Structures are given as C-alpha cells and as structure tokens.
Amino acid sequence: ISQFIAIDDDSYEEVWDRHLDILLRAQTRTIRAALPHLRSSGAGRIVNIASTEGLGATPKISPYTAAKHGVIGLTRGLAVELARDGITVNCICPGAVRTAMTQDFPEEHKQIFAKRRVPLARYAEPEEVAHGTLNFVLPASSYINGAVLPVDAGLTIKNA
Incomplete structure (x- = not known):
C-alpha cells in the first residue's frame, strides 16, 4: 500500500x-497476539518489515513514510522492552522488490529507476529479502537485537 498524496489534499x-x-498497527497487533507464545519459548524472534522509506523520505507519500518510520x-x-524475556526484535528494510x-x-x-538509483541496477527478488530475514532468526543470531537491516542493493547509501 502506498499512495501519492499532498498534505493539503482533502482525503489526506x-x-x-x-x-x-x-x-503499523497490523504489525503491532500481530506481535501482541504472538507474544504469549514467544515468551513461553524463552527465545522468541520478531522480524518486522519496514522499507527503505523508513530510512529516508520521498515527496507526497508521507503517510507511507511515517508508517515505515514507525x-x-x-x-x-x-x-529493549522484550529483551529480558529472551525475545529479539529486528527489522528488515527492503528497497525496490518485485512484488504485487x-x-x-x-x-x-522499473528499469529506469533501478539503473538511476539502485547500485546493483535491478529490483530484488522476494527470496533475496527472505534471506536477509533469515539472518535474524538463526540460533547463531541470538545476540542481534534492535538491528535495522536495509536489503536494498545499496539504495539507501547511494541516496543518503
């Protein structure tokens, strides 16, 4: 979901x-529903999905940007809140991905955007984002907590 809209638009x-x-609220509700199970496991993992938009900003999509920053x-x-329960919480920030x-x-x-803005000059496949997510749920990653990982082929670095 993303919609171009100016802040002074009547439907803003x-x-x-x-x-x-x-x-944002849907992720919060999902976490709240899973929390009892995560706490009982003693080693739960939460991986939120944001976007590179959560690390920057684009004109006229401020509702999307604000939600992803959220x-x-x-x-x-x-x-910080759930660490004492043995639960880690991390976040993936995909860039340009071939999705619905x-x-x-x-x-x-898409090709013009990729060539101009993405250092690897292509959109990611969903599996590439999944691999980034996998890094946070492996047993060997139990000390990674509060991390925000861009999976964006260098998009955020190039456009910083």
Whole structure:
C-alpha cells in the first residue's frame, strides 16, 4: 500500500489512517497476539518489515513514510522492552522488490529507476529479502537485537 498524496489534499487524513492501520498497527497487533507464545519459548524472534522509506523520505507519500518510520521505532522500542524475556526484535528494510505492489509498474519505469538509483541496477527478488530475514532468526543470531537491516542493493547509501 502506498499512495501519492499532498498534505493539503482533502482525503489526506483518510489516507494517513489507512496507512497507519495497515502498515503499523497490523504489525503491532500481530506481535501482541504472538507474544504469549514467544515468551513461553524463552527465545522468541520478531522480524518486522519496514522499507527503505523508513530510512529516508520521498515527496507526497508521507503517510507511507511515517508508517515505515514507525515500524522502525516500534522495532527499537520492543527490542529493549522484550529483551529480558529472551525475545529479539529486528527489522528488515527492503528497497525496490518485485512484488504485487510493483507488478503493475511499467517495466520500462522499473528499469529506469533501478539503473538511476539502485547500485546493483535491478529490483530484488522476494527470496533475496527472505534471506536477509533469515539472518535474524538463526540460533547463531541470538545476540542481534534492535538491528535495522536495509536489503536494498545499496539504495539507501547511494541516496543518503
């Protein structure tokens, strides 16, 4: 979900609420539902999904940007809050990924964007994002907590 909208648009607050509900509150609700099981395991792992947009900003998508920044804040806050329960909380920030959200973008536009902005000059496949996530749930990763990992082929570094 992402929608281009100016802050002075009449439907801005409706768009804002929808983005927060879907992109931030849904993750919070999921974590709350899983928390009893994670606590009883003594070594739970939470991996939130944000976006490179949570590490930066793009004009006219501020509801999306704010929600993704919120996911990163949620991750960091819960990493501290849940650590004593043996639960780690980390976050993946995918960049340009071939997903249902991007499938309707014209291929030519995707190629132009990738060549101009992504150092590896291509969109990621979903499996590549999954591999980044896997790093946080391995037993050997039990000391990684509160981390925010861009899986973006260097997009955030290039555009910093």
